Amino acid sequence: MGYLSLSPNPKKRVDFLRVIQREHDELKEKFLEERAALEAKYQLLYQPLFAKRYEIVNGLAEVEGVAMGTATDTAEEKGVPCFWLVALKNNEVVADVITDRDEEALKYLKDIKYTKMVEPLGFKLEFFFDPNPYFSNTVLTKTYHMLDEDEPLLERAFGTVINWLPEKSLTKIANEKQKNDLKNVEPVIDTPPCESFFNFFDPPEIPENDVDIDEDACYELQDVMERDYDIGSTIRDKIIPHAVVWFTGEAVDGEGDEDDDMYDDLDDGELLVHVLIVRFDFLDSISFAKMAGISIVGFGMKSRR
The missing domain is CATH 3.30.1120.90 (Nucleosome assembly protein)
Structure with missing residues (x-):
C-alpha cells in the first residue's frame, strides 16, 4: 500500500494534502526567520546583564550594602x-x-x-x-x-x-x-x-x-x-x-x-x-x-x- 497504488480520487486528495503541507512549511520558515531575529535582539539585551555579573563575580564592582575593599576581604574573598x-x-x-x-x-x-x-x-x-x-x-x-x-x-x-x-x-x-x-x-x-x-x-x-x-x-x-x-x-x-x-x-x-x-x-x-x-x-x-x-x-x- 502507498501513494503509487492509490486510485485517482485518493491520489487527488493526497495531492491537495501536499498543498497544505507546503503552506505549513512556508509558515514554519517564516516562524524560524522571526524567531532568529527575536533571539538576536534579546542576545544583545542580555549582554549588559552578563557584563554586570562578570564584574560582581570577579570583584570589579560591588553590590549595595557591601563596601568596596573592606578589611575583611582577602584576595580569595573578592567577588x-x-x-x-x-x-x-x-x-x-x-x-x-x-x-x-x-x-x-x-x-x-x-x-x-x-x-x-x-x-x-x-x-x-x-x-x-x-x-x-x-x-x-x-x-x-x-x-x-x-x-x-x-x-x-x-x-x-x-x-x-x-x-x-x-x-x-x-x-x-x-x-x-x-x-x-x-x-x-x-x-x-x-x-x-x-x-x-x-x-x-x-x-x-x-x-x-x-x-x-x-x-x-x-x-x-x-x-x-x-x-x-x-x-x-x-x-x-x-x-x-x-x-x-x-x-x-x-x-x-x-x-x-x-x-x-x-x-x-x-x-x-x-x-x-x-x-x-x-x-x-x-x-x-x-x-x-x-x-x-x-x-x-x-x-x-x-x-x-
Missing part, C-alpha cells in the same frame, strides 16, 4: 570565589567530566561567553581564565560548525590547543619508567592520556577520506561526539544564561532552562546520527544504517537508540 567551578560542578552533564585535578585549574575560570555564528553556521564558547600555574592561554575556545541552523546537524567541532606549562598538563599523567632497572640510567617519562574536563578542547576528528570503519569504531565515535556536543550545548543553554542558580544549587537538570533551545525538536541521539550520515559519505548509506541500528524514515534517518 564570588570559584563561581564558575561550582556552577559547572552542580550540573550533572558537565560535572561528569570534571576531575579533582581539574578543579584547581577551574578555580581560575572567570567567565564563559557564547556567540552564535552565521558564517559558518554554528556557535562558539569562550572560557576566560586569570593567569594560572597550569597553562598560558587566557582564553580557551570551543567552536561547533553546524550544517543546518534549525536542526542539530553537526559538521565538525574545533578546540583551542592548550599551552600547558611544564609538568602541569591535566590531560596526561606523567609516569617515570626505569629502563631495565639499571642504575644511572635516566628514567623514561611516559605520559598516557587521562580523563579531564580539558579534553573538551580536543574534540574527536571526523574522517573525511575513505577509511575502513567497523561497527565498534562507529559506535565509539558516535558516543564520544554525542557526549562532546551534550556538554557544549548544556554550557550554552543552561550554564551561561542561568549561572547563579547552578552556583547556588537551586537549578537541577530540567530546570533553569526557560530559554527555548533552538534544537529542542530533536533529541540528542538524532544529532550525531546525522553527523555520521553526512560525514561518512564514503560508506553506502543503507549498509551504514543497518550497521549503526538506524531506521530509514522517508528521506531522513533517525536513531533507534
